[in-house]
Amino acid sequence: MELLFLGTGAGVPAKERNVSSVALQLLDERGATWLFDCGEATQHQILHTAIRPRRIEHIFITHLHGDHLFGLPGLLGSRSFQSGETPLTVFGPKGIRVFVETALAVSGTRLRYELNIAEIEEGVIFDDERFQVIAKRLDHGMPSYGFRVVEKDLPGPLLVERLQALGVRPGPIYQEIKQGKTVVLDDGTVIDGREFVGPPQKGRIVAVLGDTRFCEAAIELARDADVVVHEATFAAAEQRLAHDYFHSTTTDAAEVARRAGAKRLILTHISSRYQGEAALQLVAEARSVFPNTELAVDFASFSIPRG
Ligand SMILES: [Zn+2]
Numbered sequence: 001m002e003l004l005f006l007g008t009g010a011g012v013p014a015k016e017r018n019v020s021s022v023a024l025q026l027l028d029e030r031g032a033t034w035l036f037d038c039g040e041a042t043q044h045q046i047l048h049t050a051i052r053p054r055r056i057e058h059i060f061i062t063h064l065h066g067d068h069l070f071g072l073p074g075l076l077g078s079r080s081f082q083s084g085e086t087p088l089t090v091f092g093p094k095g096i097r098v099f100v101e102t103a104l105a106v107s108g109t110r111l112r113y114e115l116n117i118a119e120i121e122e123g124v125i126f127d128d129e130r131f132q133v134i135a136k137r138l139d140h141g142m143p144s145y146g147f148r149v150v151e152k153d154l155p156g157p158l159l160v161e162r163l164q165a166l167g168v169r170p171g172p173i174y175q176e177i178k179q180g181k182t183v184v185l186d187d188g189t190v191i192d193g194r195e196f197v198g199p200p201q202k203g204r205i206v207a208v209l210g211d212t213r214f215c216e217a218a219i220e221l222a223r224d225a226d227v228v229v230h231e232a233t234f235a236a237a238e239q240r241l242a243h244d245y246f247h248s249t250t251t252d253a254a255e256v257a258r259r260a261g262a263k264r265l266i267l268t269h270i271s272s273r274y275q276g277e278a279a280l281q282l283v284a285e286a287r288s289v290f291p292n293t294e295l296a297v298d299f300a301s302f303s304i305p306r307g
């Protein structure tokens, strides 16, 4: 599990920072990539990475501002040309359907894969045996969502050495024991599977938040998360501007991570007014509130280890 930033700028593209998009690489977990936001030229950014568009399974759009959205039709079309054949689902606020369908229809773009569009509201928006995704509304003037990706706990490992000490040979019986079943050996020994399985491996939690002012919903989404991706459009001194434009400062983001009891914070959506030294200052501000903070740059990747 790894986060790969494709665009980390605010509002308009800059040479150093493209507009918003971040990929959650779930290659080991499900052989797939999930994308959060798709600003203009996201597909060009992808060309510089190992991401395969045909592997993109879900695209989550936090809100319908152009710097988070305008790259979507192009990417959807290219995925078709690049032999993407598996279904893809776009999750986004109300309006995402008419945007995508109109762009594809007027440009005569025909997709060779099944495209699902889900207009979301707050709550569980995706759930399968491995992952759950929860959405909540943030505070950005227009509907803007944050996403909490929860990896479900994995069953504990089979304690093979203990079984072998009892003389239980590997075979189909191991599968039954791993499932916690009670089995009887040929010699009449009763094995309670629950005693031969280690503790479950805790799943990871990643919160990716759209543009927002400091808000309670962000803290709830980030609760105990392994990683929180939060916008920091402004420096701490620009609290007034941040509030007026429905954005956050560095210390707003850090305060969210701190109150949520998160493990790690990554700042993104950085205004082009902060470059070089000024950008370093942003991290320092956030670290004064939440020490384990990093500043995303385009193409930065952060692996998210288990436990
Ligand atoms: Zn934005």
Ligand SMILES: [Zn+2]
Pocket (backbone or CB within 6 Å): 063, 065, 140, 211
């Ligand atoms: Zn916005």
